[in-house]
Amino acid sequence: MTVRLARAELGFGSQERAPYAINPGHSRGRLKPEPDSPTRTPYQRDRDRIIHSTAFRRLKHKTQVFVYHEGDHFRTRLTHSIEVSQIARSIARALRLDEDLAEALALAHDLGHTPFGHEGEDVLDACMADFGGFDHNSQSLRIVTKLERRYAEFDGLNLAWETLEGLVKHNGPLTDRAGNGIGKYAEHGLPQVILDYPAHDGLMLWSWPSAEAQAAAIADDIAYDSHDLDDGLRAGLFRLEHLKDVPLWDEILAEVDNRYPGLETPRRIHELVRRAITRMVEDVIGEAQARIQELRLLSAEDIRAAKGAVIGFSPAMAAAEVGIKTFLFEHMYRHEDVLAVRKLVAKVVRDLYDGFLTYPHEMPDEWADDLDDATSTTVHRRVCDYIAGMTDRYAIDEHSRLFDDTPELR
Numbered sequence: 001m002t003v004r005l006a007r008a009e010l011g012f013g014s015q016e017r018a019p020y021a022i023n024p025g026h027s028r029g030r031l032k033p034e035p036d037s038p039t040r041t042p043y044q045r046d047r048d049r050i051i052h053s054t055a056f057r058r059l060k061h062k063t064q065v066f067v068y069h070e071g072d073h074f075r076t077r078l079t080h081s082i083e084v085s086q087i088a089r090s091i092a093r094a095l096r097l098d099e100d101l102a103e104a105l106a107l108a109h110d111l112g113h114t115p116f117g118h119e120g121e122d123v124l125d126a127c128m129a130d131f132g133g134f135d136h137n138s139q140s141l142r143i144v145t146k147l148e149r150r151y152a153e154f155d156g157l158n159l160a161w162e163t164l165e166g167l168v169k170h171n172g173p174l175t176d177r178a179g180n181g182i183g184k185y186a187e188h189g190l191p192q193v194i195l196d197y198p199a200h201d202g203l204m205l206w207s208w209p210s211a212e213a214q215a216a217a218i219a220d221d222i223a224y225d226s227h228d229l230d231d232g233l234r235a236g237l238f239r240l241e242h243l244k245d246v247p248l249w250d251e252i253l254a255e256v257d258n259r260y261p262g263l264e265t266p267r268r269i270h271e272l273v274r275r276a277i278t279r280m281v282e283d284v285i286g287e288a289q290a291r292i293q294e295l296r297l298l299s300a301e302d303i304r305a306a307k308g309a310v311i312g313f314s315p316a317m318a319a320a321e322v323g324i325k326t327f328l329f330e331h332m333y334r335h336e337d338v339l340a341v342r343k344l345v346a347k348v349v350r351d352l353y354d355g356f357l358t359y360p361h362e363m364p365d366e367w368a369d370d371l372d373d374a375t376s377t378t379v380h381r382r383v384c385d386y387i388a389g390m391t392d393r394y395a396i397d398e399h400s401r402l403f404d405d406t407p408e409l410r
Contacts, residue, residue, distance in 0.1 A: 018096035020297045022210050028161035031145075031199055032154045042160040047104035049157045053150070055111045055143045056081075061391035062110075063117045065231060065338060074231045077110045080223060084109065087219035087281060091311070094285045095292075097212050104159075105166040105216035112139025114388045115395040116345035123349040124384055131380040132192025139388055141168045142193045147385060165203050166213030168194065170220075172309065174205040192381075207304040211288075214303075214311035222280045225324050230273045232332040240268060246327045247320035252276055280317065287314040344407040348399045349387060355402050356383045362402065 017023065024041035037045050050056055059078035075083075085106035092102035113136045114120030124134040144167065145156040159167075168174070174190060176182055181189045194200050208214070229249065232238055243249045249272065256263065256271045263271070288311045295310070297303055303310055313321055332338065360379060361368045367386045371379055390398070400406045 016096055017098065020211060020292060020299055020303050021095075021097040022101055022162055022212055022300050024098060024100070030158045030160055032158050034158065041098075041100060043098060043101040043104050043163060046157070046159045046163045047100055047107060049159065050104055050108045050111075050144075053111070053144075053148050053157060055148060055389065056107065058389065058391050059110060059113075061393050062113055062115055063392055065117060065228065065332065074235070075227050077113055080227065081107050081110050083227060084216065084219045084223045087222050087277065088216040090281055091215040091219060091284055091288075092212060095211065095215070095288055095311070097215060101162060101166070101210070101212040102215045102219075104163055105170075105213050106219055108140060108144065108163070108167055109170055109216060109220060110136070110140070111143050112136040112141075112388065114349070115390045115392045116342075116349065119342040119345050120349050120388075120395075123346050124353070124388060127350065127353045128380060128384050131377050131384075133188065134384060134388070135191045135193070137170050138168070138191040138193040140170075141197060142385070143389075145197055147389070161202075162210060162212075166209045166216065168200075168203055169205065169207075169209040169213060170217050172209075172217075173207060177206045179206070204304065208306055208309060209304070210300055211303045211311055214309055217309075218284050218311055218313070221321065222277060222284075225280070225321065225328070226273050226277045228328050228332060229276070229324075230269060232328065233269050237335045237337065238331045240265070240272075242331065243272075243327075247323035248276060248279065248317075249324065252279065280313070280321075283314050283317040284311060287312060287317075341409055344409055345392075347407060348395055351403055352387050352390075352395060352399060353383060356386065 022043075024043055027042045030042075036042075040048070056078075059081055060076055062077040064075040064077060064080055085103045088102040088106040089099045091097075092099045114124055114134075121134060121136050128134045141164065143156070144159055144164070148156050151158065171183075173182060174185055174194070180186075185191070190200075190205070194205075233240065240253065243253055252275045253268070253272050256268055256275070260267070260271070291297075291310050291312075295302070295306060297306065297310065312318070356363055357379065360371045360383065363383070363386050367382060371382060374382075387395070396406060396409070
């Protein structure tokens with residue numbers, strides 16, 4: 001029996017959606033046209049494709065800050081993505097946005113990350129300096145438009161325009177109106193990976209993304225700050241006593257201790273983390289509502305045309321968040337134990353890159369095929385794509401297979 005639901009039943013005609021939200025019934029479509037799903041909106045369909053993708057499953061064994069050896073209780077890219085999606089949906093629901101689009105973007109935002117966190121990304125970017133560089137945000141676009149090869153009729157996931165737009169503009173506009181790179185892309189221009197996408201000109205790279213995409217982006221920051229606090233405390237990189245001068249955290253910890261004197265440390269940590277998330281989410285919702293009202297934003301296009309992000313922290317919370325990131329940078333990301341591991345994993349990634357570049361047929365057949373007569377740029381990008389898709393564990397196993405000096409990461 002074929003199930004056919006009315007468009008209103010799918011949420012296309014919901015009266016609850018804000019006028020500035022994305023309307024799934026008015027999607028700009030997909031690069032390769034497909035029939036509408038009878039049971040899902042375009043963004044529900046995109047979310048499902050992302051969850052079932054190979055790249056998403058691999059996030060289970062890709063690290064945030066710690067390598068996978070460190071234990072089962074620390075965040076991976078997968079758990080981080082799930083946590084971001086929960087926060088993004090909460091913000092989207094409060095602002096009457098399309099929750100499914102916000103969730104899809106949250107789940108997809110880290111698909112392009114390399115093994116070993118940002119160290120792996122830095123090494124690949126250096127290796128690819130003469131061949132278009134490497135950037136995990138643009139690599140996410142490459143994965144969902146090219147590298148996933150599961151469907152009979154197209155490469156990638158053939159996601160809706162609004163999902164691709166939000167994914168590529170996770171951190172805001174990439175260019176000015178003339179197409180010149182801005183921000184991190186001002187000096188060298190857009191990443192080659194984005195330029196290689198045939199429809200990149202149509203993604204309005206000069207505008208802000210949808211409110212749903214902005215909700216996913218700020219949810220990423222909230223999750224990072226709160227959960228790196230949790231992981232750092234659990235790993236013993238710093239202690240609760242070190243938080244007495246950290247904005248927001250010091251205030252919340254005092255509240256917890258006043259209400260629950262003598263509370264054991266694991267519960268103190270959990271109360272601190274959950275209250276920090278709540279405080280930041282509520283701040284974002286209140287600030288977004290104020291900006292929307294002040295700017296009189298009445299459509300999704302108004303959101304895109306705004307001069308800045310509409311979904312974000314209040315000035316006070318933004319200042320506190322800078323203090324939080326400064327603390328984490330000094331006490332966690334630059335901790336001597338973390339730096340020691342980063343140095344070791346940098347060797348793993350660089351050795352793999354140089355090894356596969358010299359002997360490309362050491363890669364699986366589907367990666368090594370047709371490289372004999374390929375251009376140097378093609379070979380470099382193929383090796384980069386292959387390594388970027390590895391999990392931490394697989395990268396270590398491949399290094400052990402090819403080299404005799406694989407470092408011990410414990």
